[in-house]
Amino acid sequence: MTGPGQDAPPPPSDPQPPAPRQPVFNAMPPAILALSALIIAAHTLDWWSASYGDGAFHQALVNLAGVRTGEMAERMGTGPLGGLAPAFAHVFLHFGWVHMLLNLGVVLAFGSAAARPFGTDLRGAAGFFLFFFACAGAGAGLHMLFHMDQSTVMAGASTAAMGLWAAGGWAEGGRRGMLRLSVPLLGLHIVMVLIDPWLNLPIAWTGHIGGLLTGMIAYPAFVRVFGVRRG
Template identity: 40%
Template sequence: MSVPQRDDQIRTPIFNAMPAAVLILATAILASAAITALSPEAGRWILASSLVISGPAGTALPAQPLGHVAPLLLHVFIHFGLLHLVMNLAVLIGAGRAVGLALGGGIRGTAGFLVFFFMCAAAGAALEVLLPHDGIVQMGGASTGVSGLIAAAGWVRGGYRGMLGLALPWIGFNILIALTGMVLPIPISWAGHIGGTVAGALLFPLALATFGEGQGRDGGDGGRFSA
């Protein structure tokens, strides 16, 4: 069912108001994919430097060029196949636009967006590392940070209730993946998604209060943007 809109409510094309932080992240992710495709040697270095690697306690993990801490942030730049890349970019653009507009397009808002995104990514990666594993597990992809954006977009669109409306179904879906994985292993980091989502739900009101320049700075029901 369509809802009539006044002239001043008609949405402009999504890329006409794309926050700088979203463009920066999307460009960096695409650049990483392009370098990996065009230069296998450089791609192998990027992969080795960015993969989050974890395993059973006491297991000797493979050496990484930048150590085992840097990948907690860098993993967002590597993806395993075109579908993985496109799916994460689609949510980054959709949810990220709403979050970026709420924080504002200036330097402060852009910095706040990036800090928030990488904190969610690190939280998701940390939860993946902390969970017990039967063998060595490798994780990559922007979905940890993107999961935080899903919760944040809910805050922007409808405050606490809006956040729950987006975050809970996503968490529930990943719990289902976890349960299914007990019978049929699925190469999806459900823990990374849940960790990123929970971090987004907890951290976005603080990010909005600290860095917000745009409308909806209070994070309440009054600040609504369409993703």
């Protein structure tokens, strides 16, 4: 209420209509959409080949992408290009749908943030993919180093996904954001490496560490070289 001689308050302004919500895939960088499509397509073809086909594609993918150490490397060979091809192609080979979907979830969640500083042009996409596969290669290398005398086959996008985890922290919160996201995860993985001989879990902890460390250290350099130019 207003008393005599007092101006009445102005009428409330019309509320602004809420901005239309954009479809979730519109917010994802093209590089992430392309990478996700490749991971899904490779696993779908692998599953179909192993379950309903003649198994030829499955065997070819295992030969191309499975990172072998120890006795498995002796039996199957190290893979094309002296083992160099599996060191990078293992991101497209997964041991079941749950394995693939878990890794894909991390790629989508953290990769979207990590890819944005690279922009949407071809140069930026190339830089993002180089970073992604650098994390994968580092993860495969550390796995092979730690398990050279053990019989293993490692596969999955988790090596590179761990690099995207750290990169997402860099992209959203700088060094502090990266450390907040990555240091607890790194500590957990180091603990798991130490106790895994008693647990014997089918998880490539050392591969995860290699990818994570690469993301923690190398992401700013990749963005500096391939990221969007400002000014």
